[in-house]
Amino acid sequence: MPTPIEQRYIDAHPKCADLYATSKDLFPNGVTHDARNLKPFPYFVSHGLGARKWDVDGQEIIDYKGGHGALILGHSHPEIVAAVSDQMTRGTHYAASTELEIKWGSLVRELIPCSEKVRFHSSGTEATLMALRMARSYTGKSRIIKFDDHFHGWHDYLLAENTGDGGVPEEVKGTVTSLPVNNISLVEEALKADDVAAVIIEPTGAHMGLWPVRPSFLSELRELTERLGVVLIFDEVVTGFRTSKGGAQGYYGVTPDLCTLAKILGGGLPGGAVTGKAEIIDMIQLRDDPSFNANTRVGHNGTFNANPLSAAAGAKALELLSTQPINDRATAAANHLKAGLNDVLSKLEIPGCAAGVGSAIFLRLGVDHECDQEVCLMSDEDQHKVEDRTVRHQLELAMYSNGADGGQRFIVSSVHTDRDIDETVEAAERSLTAVRAQGLV
Numbered sequence: 159m160p161t162p163i164e165q166r167y168i169d170a171h172p173k174c175a176d177l178y179a180t181s182k183d184l185f186p187n188g189v190t191h192d193a194r195n196l197k198p199f200p201y202f203v204s205h206g207l208g209a210r211k212w213d214v215d216g217q218e219i220i221d222y223k224g225g226h227g228a229l230i231l232g233h234s235h236p237e238i239v240a241a242v243s244d245q246m247t248r249g250t251h252y253a254a255s256t257e258l259e260i261k262w263g264s265l266v267r268e269l270i271p272c273s274e275k276v277r278f279h280s281s282g283t284e285a286t287l288m289a290l291r292m293a294r295s296y297t298g299k300s301r302i303i304k305f306d307d308h309f310h311g312w313h314d315y316l317l318a319e320n321t322g323d324g325g326v327p328e329e330v331k332g333t334v335t336s337l338p339v340n341n342i343s344l345v346e347e348a349l350k351a352d353d354v355a356a357v358i359i360e361p362t363g364a365h366m367g368l369w370p371v372r373p374s375f376l377s378e379l380r381e382l383t384e385r386l387g388v389v390l391i392f393d394e395v396v397t398g399f400r401t402s403k404g405g406a407q408g409y410y411g412v413t414p415d416l417c418t419l420a421k422i423l424g425g426g427l428p429g430g431a432v433t434g435k436a437e438i439i440d441m442i443q444l445r446d447d448p449s450f451n452a453n454t455r456v457g458h459n460g461t462f463n464a465n466p467l468s469a470a471a472g473a474k475a476l477e478l479l480s481t482q483p484i485n486d487r488a489t490a491a492a493n494h495l496k497a498g499l500n501d502v503l504s505k506l507e508i509p510g511c512a513a514g515v516g517s518a519i520f521l522r523l524g525v526d527h528e529c530d531q532e533v534c535l536m537s538d539e540d541q542h543k544v545e546d547r548t549v550r551h552q553l554e555l556a557m558y559s560n561g562a563d564g565g566q567r568f569i570v571s572s573v574h575t576d577r578d579i580d581e582t583v584e585a586a587e588r589s590l591t592a593v594r595a596q597g598l599v
């Protein structure tokens with residue numbers, strides 16, 4: 159029996175339901191990305207423009223998924239459309255080097271503090287896979303330290319907890335140690351083993367920052383890894399060009415040895431990169447040394463590395479980020495949203511907070527606590543309380559029916575206007591009221 163919130167969604171989306179009837183036999187769960195799973199059925203989008211998108215049932219939605227974080231410029235930004243359309247007419251693949259990739263790579267180096275050299279890939283998953291391999295080859299060590307629930311893509315080495323590790327060999331799992339974040343003594347203890355190649359972290363916290371990292375933990379990690387000769391990798395696939403132009407490392411002033419990038423990097427098209435210290439990135443470079451080339455060098459092909467369409471979109475996006483206050487606009491819109499959501503919680507007397515760094519905002523319900531609205535640290539017990547899946551699911555469906563695609567997480571772009579934010583805050587008030595009517599908050 160559907161809840162009232164589910165029934166409203168079902169009634170308004172007959173065409174989505176029809177498409178799901180086909181897609182569920184074609185794709186597992188009827189979707190092509192785990193995060194797009196939705197009960198009773200996912201929504202199917204026909205087009206997007208600016209901060210909005212439209213589903214096949216004609217519903218207009220203020221978008222806070224932002225292409226899983228890729229779209230800091232919103233949908234179909236005119237300058238990205240022009241750059242990609244122009245490139246399309248010149249060819250999409252030359253199996254050769256291009257001036258465009260030099261422009262793209264130079265902008266990465268200009269913006270990201272740790273960047274001395276760059277290697278492009280096609281996704282964030284590929285980038286973290288490569289960063290580990292570079293670190294292992296550079297140090298001659300094999301163990302990796304990661305942090306609980308931090309997500310680095312879907313390859314075998316770094317699966318986050320509870321994301322499905324079926325098919326991963328036990329031997330591979332044995333090369334990675336996962337620790338609770340924000341406790342430097344535990345990391346120090348783990349690094350005593352002397353077989354650790356690298357420590358990798360999502361610098362604002364797990365789930366894009368939902369479970370925050372204390373900023374001082376980043377500097378403690380930097381000091382410790384530097385002292386012990388362990389490669390420090392910031393996975394900036396989400397935070398790169400978002401938390402600030404220079405990512406989380408630019409925002410907090412802590413420079414890792416390597417950093418992985420994707421999402422915003424590709425300007426809305428597929429792209430990924432590892433960047434950082436030249437001597438580590440150069441583990442890919444062929445030397446005049448056959449033994450090094452055969453046994454130590456990191457080989458790297460990849461048909462779509464720095465492909466011209468992604469390079470055109472990515473270089474244009476980074477050019478805009480470097481010359482215009484894109485981050486400041488996105489952060490200002492996010493701060494407006496944060497304040498509005500916190501006002502709604504106070505008005506409805508619902509315990510919780512809206513907090514987050516830069517333009518990624520999290521609505522955490524069910525816990526009454528002091529919140530600094532940015533890096534809002536909670537006890538583990540409280541963090542698990544705010545993860546209640548039923549509340550999250552009903553809130554997201556209610557928000558969608560009320561015209562905004564966000565609920566627990568809001569990824570804000572530079573093109574969200576005051577009107578978008580005000581409408582979202584109204585949608586949140588209506589949605590939280592509906593969730594409360596079901597006895598959930």
Ligand SMILES: Cc1ncc(COP(=O)(O)O)c(C=O)c1O
Pocket residue numbers: 226280281282283284286309310311312360366393394395396420421
């Ligand atoms: C922090 C982080 N690293 C890596 C990835 C994997 O990136 P991709 O989905 O491009 O493979 C993601 C994806 O959401 C991510 O959030």
